[in-house]
Amino acid sequence: MFPEAMDVASASRISLPPKHTIMSGTENLKSTSLTQLHINLGAKMVPFAGYNMPVQYSNLKEEHMAVRNSVGMFDVSHMGEFKISGKGAQALLEWVTSNDVSKLVNLQAQYSCLPNESGGIVDDLIVYRWDENEFYAVVNASNIEKDWNWIVKQNEEKGFGAEMENLSDGMSLLAIQGPNALKTIQKLTDVNLSEIEFYHFNRGTVAGVEHVIISNTGYTGAGGFELYFANEDAEKMWNAIMEAGKEFGILPCGLGCRDTLRLEKGYCLYGNDINDETSPIEAGLGWITKFDHPFVNWEHHAKIKADKPSKKLIGFEMIDRGIPRQHYPIVDVNGNNIGEVTSGTQSPSLDKAIGMGYVTSDFAKTGSEIYVEIRGKALKAQVVKMPFL
Amino acid sequence: MNFPDSLKYTKDHEWVKVEGDVAVIGITDFAQSELGDVVFVEIETEGETLDSEATFGTVEAVKTVSDLYMPVSGEIIEVNSGLEGNPENVNTDPYGSGWMIKVKMSDPSQVDALMDAAAYTEMVGA
Numbered sequence: 238m239f240p241e242a243m244d245v246a247s248a249s250r251i252s253l254p255p256k257h258t259i260m261s262g263t264e265n266l267k268s269t270s271l272t273q274l275h276i277n278l279g280a281k282m283v284p285f286a287g288y289n290m291p292v293q294y295s296n297l298k299e300e301h302m303a304v305r306n307s308v309g310m311f312d313v314s315h316m317g318e319f320k321i322s323g324k325g326a327q328a329l330l331e332w333v334t335s336n337d338v339s340k341l342v343n344l345q346a347q348y349s350c351l352p353n354e355s356g357g358i359v360d361d362l363i364v365y366r367w368d369e370n371e372f373y374a375v376v377n378a379s380n381i382e383k384d385w386n387w388i389v390k391q392n393e394e395k396g397f398g399a400e401m402e403n404l405s406d407g408m409s410l411l412a413i414q415g416p417n418a419l420k421t422i423q424k425l426t427d428v429n430l431s432e433i434e435f436y437h438f439n440r441g442t443v444a445g446v447e448h449v450i451i452s453n454t455g456y457t458g459a460g461g462f463e464l465y466f467a468n469e470d471a472e473k474m475w476n477a478i479m480e481a482g483k484e485f486g487i488l489p490c491g492l493g494c495r496d497t498l499r500l501e502k503g504y505c506l507y508g509n510d511i512n513d514e515t516s517p518i519e520a521g522l523g524w525i526t527k528f529d530h531p532f533v534n535w536e537h538h539a540k541i542k543a544d545k546p547s548k549k550l551i552g553f554e555m556i557d558r559g560i561p562r563q564h565y566p567i568v569d570v571n572g573n574n575i576g577e578v579t580s581g582t583q584s585p586s587l588d589k590a591i592g593m594g595y596v597t598s599d600f601a602k603t604g605s606e607i608y609v610e611i612r613g614k615a616l617k618a619q620v621v622k623m624p625f626l
Numbered sequence: 627m628n629f630p631d632s633l634k635y636t637k638d639h640e641w642v643k644v645e646g647d648v649a650v651i652g653i654t655d656f657a658q659s660e661l662g663d664v665v666f667v668e669i670e671t672e673g674e675t676l677d678s679e680a681t682f683g684t685v686e687a688v689k690t691v692s693d694l695y696m697p698v699s700g701e702i703i704e705v706n707s708g709l710e711g712n713p714e715n716v717n718t719d720p721y722g723s724g725w726m727i728k729v730k731m732s733d734p735s736q737v738d739a740l741m742d743a744a745a746y747t748e749m750v751g752a
Binding site: 281292297582583 | 660662663665666668684686688689691
């Protein structure tokens with residue numbers, strides 16, 4: 238759900254563009270309702286998925302640790318939201334998503350993916366069920382148009398007759414994450430948040446804003462909530478949460494630590510760890526790939542599962558000193574290519590260099606010794622179980 | 627942003643402090659701020675003689691990695707071993723304990739071609 242652009246595939250000169258160039262480069266970027274507020278707060282802004290987004294406010298590690306240990310808030314309003322409703326809504330979602338939408342009860346959410354027809358993944362997403370005729374799909378910002386066109390096409394070709402509405406441009410999304418997220422938001426609402434279980438949601442008034450979707454979900458593995466509401470209330474909501482979280486040392490958090498947080502938990506990032514060519518079975522997403530219902534290209538993935546995938550997404554820790562980055566080659570002890578890094582960073586919580594990548598299945602077992610080629614040197618790493626933390 | 631007047635600067639965001647025919651070299655406040663948290667500095671060129679513009683090492687931050695370039699030609703006579711255990715000094719004290727290498731310059735006049743603080747400040751728009 239975040240940046241290819243953030244990971245630098247190969248070493249580059251410290252040739253950071255002058256600030257005025259950075260500014261003029263943002264002219265064609267979309268803003269969220271909070272973009273100006275981020276700039277006023279002094280955030281470092283970067284183009285991401287066509288939006289001008291904060292990558293960090295003060296310090297990536299501090300923001301990361303605020304989420305792990307207390308509470309932090311992310312503006313992720315760039316994400317896309319589709320309303321899918323009417324009699325055909327559930328049948329459409331059962332067909333386009335790999336997980337089993339029929340298992341959802343009202344006010345429950347489900348992580349899933351949209352398989353394409355060529356063996357890969359259109360996008361990963363969260364499906365929300367309000368009731369049997371009203372669902373919401375939350376998708377990655379970079380894929381809004383692609384996902385919309387894809388689901389519309391399936392709806393028309395298969396004649397599901399679902400009604401679809403793209404709410405993305407009118408909706409804001411704040412992710413309040415960390416062990417003190419609940420206490421922070423609880424000060425602003427009468428909805429009993431402790432009654433909303435993990436991957437469940439409700440609607441209620443928060444900070445005087447009505448009809449907020451309060452979802453016990455997130456991309457950090459630190460616990461917390463995601464709040465969906467109309468754009469016009471974005472500043473009011475942001476300021477109320479910052480005030481409520483003051484006693485817990487709440488920090489505004491950028492996309493930089495969103496990436497390190499998700500990577501420590503082994504969560505896939507579309508564009509890095511999964512894409513148009515990877516099977517969810519290879520990506521370790523078998524748990525959201527349910528063959529008890531037919532879905533787009535399900536036979537292909539069922540066969541990969543039955544035959545055992547030839548490559549797998551694994552997590553690894555560096556033993557030699559070096560930081561793995563996207564697209565670095567993975568080799569065996571003899572220098573034979575066995576795969577490629579898809580994500581990597583220095584984990585702020587573990588203070589270790591960690592990464593994810595695809596390797597041939599022979600090397601996918603926990604404890605396997607692999608080597609990552611970093612600037613011409615093969616540096617030793619070890620396959621470990623995910624999550625890292 | 628702090629760009630001391632006593633230093634010279636490159637377009638690649640290194641700074642140079644001249645001490646006789648020795649140049650002390652590091653990266654600027656702007657560079658460390660753009661890179662973010664520095665995780666380690668890898669310099670394996672001690673004792674080598676390199677031309678200006680040649681790579682003398684790399685700096686790894688949490689989110690990115692960058693090569694380090696020689697502002698002037700000369701022999702690398704010392705590497706800051708303090709960065710081994712405390713790479714964050716590059717962030718907290720870029721012109722002090724965050725220095726990276728000392729170079730015995732083969733042509734000290736190369737320093738004249740580098741930017742002064744005012745020109746560098748203008749370049750980064752700080």
